[in-house]
Amino acid sequence: MSGLTSRTLRHYDDIGLLRPVRTASNGYRWYGRRELLRLQRILFLRELGVPLTQIGRILDGDRDGVAALRRHRADLVSHRDRLEEIIATVDRTIADLTGQAHLSEEEFFTGLSARRDDLRRDVEARYGAGAGEHFASADAVTGRWTREEHEQAAAQGRRLLRRLSDARSSGTAPDSAAVLDLMTEHYQGVRLLWPADAAAYHALADLVTGNPDQRAMIEEIDPLLPPWFADAIRAYAVRRLGYVPARE
Amino acid sequence: MSGLTSRTLRHYDDIGLLRPVRTASNGYRWYGRRELLRLQRILFLRELGVPLTQIGRILDGDRDGVAALRRHRADLVSHRDRLEEIIATVDRTIADLTGQAHLSEEEFFTGLSARRDDLRRDVEARYGAGAGEHFASADAVTGRWTREEHEQAAAQGRRLLRRLSDARSSGTAPDSAAVLDLMTEHYQGVRLLWPADAAAYHALADLVTGNPDQRAMIEEIDPLLPPWFADAIRAYAVRRLGYVPARE
DNA sequence: CTGGACCTTCTCGTTACGTCAACTTCTAGC
DNA sequence: GCTAGAAGTTGACGTAACGAGAAGGTCCAG
Known part of the structure; x- marks a missing residue:
């Protein structure tokens, strides 16, 4: 009935956690309704990882479980x-x-590095020449960072990507509440560098799948992450920032 | 040298994880520099919770550790x-x-309940009559909530408070990065209900220690939380929202 | 009567050692 | 050289929560 093995029941008998209501002369253990109820409580606490000895104390003493x-x-x-x-x-x-240690010398949220100029050209090609100005805005912030602060930012970015990767690989949807909560960190990381509104942030999604360097950096942490990450960015823009996508 | 007990070294010898460089005729185990280096790697992996058998495979095979x-x-x-x-x-x-089940019928982020009017009067006394208008704003949002949505919001709020309590009791400072990340959730929860800017959010800190009902609700989860929580609110307003406190 | 399902007790194995017990070996001091 | 004490040795048992297997008893349907 409970799905436990007889061995387990015998064990619980041995340690006195769940005694049969009576043991017949042939040695068979008989359990009644009360034992079943007790067993339910035992299984519940066991599910919570409470050690059997403590379960016994909680159920018996019952004083201050x-x-x-x-x-x-x-x-x-x-x-x-x-x-x-x-x-x-x-x-x-x-x-x-x-x-991957060399990555810590780059800067994460804007994906800088030696390939910075490539990124800028890509951004301008995608979103127009005006978009390139945000690089100046980002520079204004990061320009005063020490090397240590750069590394901290990069490490924080990688940590975030790994948490996203954990969510993805456990089958969580990119528009679930838990993921959107994580994306708050990403959005704020971006906002630290330039004033992305909902539309700009939404557009950023293309970059993480389309820009080779960005994509490679993310794939190094999780090969399947980029498209899922892009979905998460778009979902965040729509659900948390109120972005209304253009209809096709 | 390593702080291990001799018993542990014998155990590692038994299971073949770390053999002495030679065993003398009197049975004494002698270890050399190479063994010390290997031991360091063992201890490192052990710290990470890798089982000893796997440690052995990683160190020996070394193929694809x-x-x-x-x-x-x-x-x-x-x-x-x-x-x-x-x-x-x-x-x-x-x-x-x-x-505490009855709490789920109340609403967390604004701390409503039968005592709602008390809270409103308190808020107006603290921040002026204009502040009371935010209640209408909150009503516009929550008025359309189902009972289930109310309970969800309350449960989410309590979960957040418990995570904050975990941080507090582990000695984390209310202005640490990890706590500020958590506070993002709180700020967004508040923002859901009324358009709190940095100053308004900063002022909210007084409410969680000063308003008896608010304070009691939080203390029910963690008696020491209210003042720490207030510090976290103020820290978030300053560090993440750019609020500049008035000098005294 | 028989085969199979189900019950029993007993024992060992699992992880990573801690903790005796009983014994030997080394070392410092007299 | 003797001796006490420190430090080494080899077993063996205990830990949590059972799984697995051996060896055997019991019940029931056909």
């Missing part, structure tokens, strides 16, 4: 935070091993 | 996501057990 849950929650949170750190370290290690 | 790391990273990410879900479930359970 909330406090126990709170402590358990604190454990979970610190465990998650630790994982977060470890993931970041693994990311840095992978980046090191695959020689 | 990056791929192994990537797989490990995927494991970590899904583990973290699972933890995230569990934490959310535990939160809901605690809320249920402590009878």
Whole structure:
């Protein structure tokens, strides 16, 4: 009924977590309705990752199961935070091993580098000569950055891309609320450099799939990311910035 | 030298992860410089949570340790996501057990409820009669919400408060980048309801410590949160919205 | 009566060591 | 040379939550 193996039930009997209502002379364990209800509570807490011994205490003593849950929650949170750190370290290690370190000398949100002039020509070809002026605006901001600040910005950008990649590979839609929340960071990163309105930000989507350098930089983190990222940019422009796309 | 116990070294010898350079006739294990270097790599990978058997394969085969790391990273990410879900479930359970369910019928970002008129009077007393007009603006938005949407908004608000509480209790400063990122969600939640500019948002900080109902609602989630939350609001207004506080 | 399904107890294996216990070896001080 | 103490050694058991397998008993339908 519960989908548990008999072995598990025996284990719970052994450790005293769930005793059968009676054990027949042939050794068979018999469980009643009360045991089923208790089992449901056990399975629920087990789902939450609470250790069996604690489950027993919570169900038996029942005095202040909330406090126990709170402590358990604190454990979970610190465990998650630790994982977060470890993931970041693994990311840095992978980046090191695959020689992505040079990227940290470039600047992310505008995708600068030695190829900066290429990007500018591309932008002007796509959006008109006026668009190139934003480069001056960005320069006004980044010009005063130290090398360290450049690297920080690049690292932050890569972290964001990796979080987006995580979302993509777990099947999350680019217009889901969770992704749009992440895109807020991207939009603000862009806004830091030049005053992109909804339409400009929407147009930016073409760049991440169409511009070879931009695309390559993103693909280095996740080969499947660029088109999904472009969708996310467009979704953010429409859903959060109120951009109304032109009808075809 | 490494801080490991001798037991651990013996274990690594047993499983073949780190063999001594030679074992003397008296059984003593002797390690050389090469072993120390290998140990350093072992400890690093162990820090990342890689299982010892995999560490052995990575260090020995060395063929495509990056791929192994990537797989490990995927494991970590899904583990973290699972933890995230569990934490959310535990939160809901605690809320249920402590009878916080009624809160879901209120609306979070403006802190409405039966005490709505009190809040309005408080706001008008603090910021002048004009400020009360924002209530009409909020009504225009929320008036069309279904009950479900109200509950969703309330739940999202509580989730945000809990994430802020997590940050606070782990010693993170209210003006750190990570917290300001979280505050983006809050600011956008507020913006959904009325057009708060930098100054208005900055002023809002007084409300979360000064208004009894607001304060109580937040304290129910974390008794120490209100003043820290107020600091975070002010920090966000200054650092991300460009608000310039008046000098005293 | 029989085959198969289902039950039992017992034991080992899993991870990465901590913690005894019992014993040997090395080293410093007298 | 003797001795105490520090440090090394090899087992063996315990940890959490069961899975897997061995060896055997019980129940039921045909």
